[in-house]
Amino acid sequence: MLVLDSSAFFSMDNLPEEEHVCPPGVIRELENHGDPRLALWGDMVRVSDCSRESLAKVDEAASRSGDDARLSPVDRTVLALALDVDGTIWSDDYSIQNVARILGIGFKPVGMEGIKKVVKWNYKCTGCGKWYKDNQPDCPICGSALKGCRRKK
Numbered sequence: 001m002l003v004l005d006s007s008a009f010f011s012m013d014n015l016p017e018e019e020h021v022c023p024p025g026v027i028r029e030l031e032n033h034g035d036p037r038l039a040l041w042g043d044m045v046r047v048s049d050c051s052r053e054s055l056a057k058v059d060e061a062a063s064r065s066g067d068d069a070r071l072s073p074v075d076r077t078v079l080a081l082a083l084d085v086d087g088t089i090w091s092d093d094y095s096i097q098n099v100a101r102i103l104g105i106g107f108k109p110v111g112m113e114g115i116k117k118v119v120k121w122n123y124k125c126t127g128c129g130k131w132y133k134d135n136q137p138d139c140p141i142c143g144s145a146l147k148g149c150r151r152k153k
Contacts, residue, residue: 001018001019001020001021001085001086001087001088002016002018002019002020002087002089002090003022003081003082003085003087003089003090004020004021004022004026004045004078004089004091005026005075005078005090005091005092005093005096006026006029006030007091007110007111008091008092009030009035009037009038009041010035010111011092011111011112012037012090012110012111015044015045020044020045020046021045021046021047021048021081021085022045022046022048022078022081023047023048023050023074023077023078023080024049025074025077026074026078027047028074029074048081048084049077049081050077050080050081050083050084051084054079054080054083055080057080057083058071058079058080058083058103059076061099061102061103063134064120065098065099065118065119065120065121066121066122066133066135066148066151067098067099068135069121069135069148070095070121071099075093075095075096078091079096079099079100079105082100083103083105087106088105088106088108089105089107089108090107090108090110091107091109091110092109092111092112094114094115094119097109097114097115098115098118098119101115101118102118119150119151120151121135121148121150121151122148122150122151123135123136123146123148123149124146124147124149125139125141125142125146125147126144126145126146126147127139127142127143128142128144130142132146135148
């Protein structure tokens with residue numbers, strides 16, 4: 001089963017000959033962008049919610065890698081739905097691919113090259129330069145925004 005992210009719809013010209021599913025948030029994103037493929041493919045894609053249990057697994061894995069600050073709520077449901085249906089995610093989103101690899105979920109990039117290895121993130125204050133392992137709304141020292149940076153080995 002193929003689990004489609006919004007980027008899959010934006011990048012594909014045709015749907016592959018398999019069963020397709022996506023969470024409701026993907027449909028809302030496509031509607032917001034007025035994507036015409038939704039009208040063509042809407043009947044071929046089953047819309048399904050994910051389980052809370054799978055969403056919790058996604059959140060835990062994303063927190064370990066630092067992708068929790070990089071994934072949108074819709075991205076999280078794409079990953080969780082793939083866990084629920086034992087599906088393969090079609091997405092060009094690198095954070096989705098990163099967390100998918102951590103969780104052992106298959107993924108296929110659609111219009112871009114996919115990730116080669118798992119990346120973990122740290123966060124650096126844009127003001128004072130202090131480093132944090134976890135993302136925060138702002139730096140507790142100076143109040144500036146944090147920027148995601150790949151962790152060094």
